[in-house]
Amino acid sequence: MRGFMRFLILGLVLLGLAIPAYAKKKVVIAGSTTVLPIAQKAAEIFMNNKGEADISVRGGGSGVGIASLIDGTCDIADSSRPIKDTELDKAVANGRSPKAHVIAMDGICVVVHPNNPIVELTKKQIKDIYTGKISNWKQVGGPDQKIVVVSRDTASGTFEAFGELVLKGERVRADALMQASNQAVVSTVSKTPAAIGYVGLGYLTSSVKAVEVDGVKPSKENVLTGKYPIARPLFMYTDGNPKGLVKEFIDFILSQEGQKLVEEQGFVGLK
């Protein structure tokens, strides 16, 4: 019993000493890997501008971020999708009130080699190309040439968005060339006449040709107005209306400076 009491007291003392040392107010951000680069860059600049701010950013996925917000272990949940009804029910039952803040749009362009005569594809055709049902350009009105499918690697947020918006849960064909960055996709497609790839709107260059999807050009305006079909809003959720440092951080992301950072990360800014 005496041994037990010694351990108990020692543990309590250590915990008691540790808590005040770290009591400085912080902002914890967790969630979507797609939103992660925006949150990281914004946190870096925000902390530089505001010396006393301590913002920690981690990924884990949208579900993890929202679960953390519900559990009260993060202040801001990054999410590349709207909160689900089941998550909302759980949040409300836990006394939380998730408030959505749209901080950017994620628009994905489908690109081909500049010499490829194809100017338009439907979303269904793009899905069939990426899942292997269509394997030759002549099946979509192009030359008799085997299609070289270029994709982002499975860890990327762009891959996740493309899978969700276009592939609808189906897998990319096994022989697709998986690239580690948007720039690598652009580079591969620009050097491969029969290639097709996809990149975030912010990474589009003149070395590749962006095709229209369902008759809509991939442009900032079409993404923002919701006309372009391969686009989605990106969110930061807070528990109720943000206050203090959390509010300052959200306001910073939605400012001209913050939205410029959004575009630098390859996403579509709201301004």
Add this chain to the structure above:
Amino acid sequence: MKRFLAIIVLAGSVVLSFGRGFCFAGEIDILLQKLVEKGILTPGEAQQIATETKEQVKKEIAEGKYSSLPAWVQNTKLKGDFRLRYQYDHAKKLSATTPTDRHRGRIRLRLGLESKVNEKLLVGVGLATGLNDGSADASRSTNVSFSDSSSKKSLSLDYAFAQYSPVSWATLIGGKFKNPIWEPGDMLWDTDINPEGGALKLSKKISSNTELFMNTGILVIDEISNKDSDPTMYAVQPGIVQQLTEAISLKAAFSYYGFSGVKGKKLDGTAGTNSKTSADKLIYNYKNIMPAIELGIKEPLKALRLNIPYLALFCEYVKNIDSAVKDDNAGYMIGFKLGAEKIKKWADWQLRYNYARYAKDAFLDILPDSDRYGGKTGVKAHEIMFDWGLGENTWLGIDYYYGEQLKGNFGSNQSKPASVVQIDWNMKF
């Protein structure tokens, strides 16, 4: 100012539209489009307002739905699970009377209820199938076998506790409750044991990547009316959870278990393998230290383009440091978990393995997993499990144990190998 005016107009339209159901979302889109055309809003602002308004409406519906429920429903959660099991036990035939093979159909049903008394106080009650006869299975198993001409099966109180959380980092629990002591495997504690007594759990995030915790408990093992020193366990477990990188996390703890009133007693539920007198009374007292560590890695084989979501590696060590126990006083378990972190849907899978080896007086034989060599101490055993998701909240599991008695622990040079196969269909609700 433009945005402020737009929000005022939209808020008005939302209010006016409530009486006409939820068709206003489309009307808001039209209105926003007009405001963009007139140059009052940018397309980005319109998109932001439209999406945020839809999210706000969703939230208000959820809050409305929730607040319309009776208070006791809002404060109460019901849960349960059912498991259908085929079990095959095989032991090496050591004598003419030793049973070597046994086939059993078994079920497990657990029903639980948790209700908030107020924001800081919670009461939990659980019922479960299982025996209530003082045998080794009484505390360590919730299975009942198909037997006795379709007899009715017992449903017993599995847990009943009050939990008080005066602050977010401290929780006091009293009653019969889920084990407050963390263990990555089940070397020391059968997961079916719900100890009785009181516990204090402390945990505090000290940075975004670090959490300190301490679990303590005074757990009553037995109450003997004519004795003033009832068998009691005291446990203290300081530990840490550290997020090392985005993908790698570490949990480690050091536990100390002290016991009083154990020496000279015959405990209910004993597996009969601790050192004991000819009258079946424990010769030694027990005082255990137990360090344990678990490393979790998300997408461990990403570099090889293999989509395996999670890998956990763990090890734990136990030693009875009571000075009177000179030999056969230590044990360890090592293991891994590979696959989905949790089985949630069709085709989620999880492979788990552990190897345990613990001497007869490493710790009390009323505690370890009852499926591993009958819940005895003085054993070494492998366990391999595979779970396959059949859909939401339901999965199939196969569990295989192979165990042997540690030679010399019981003055015997026979290893007496035994194996158990369990095929389970699990359902949670």
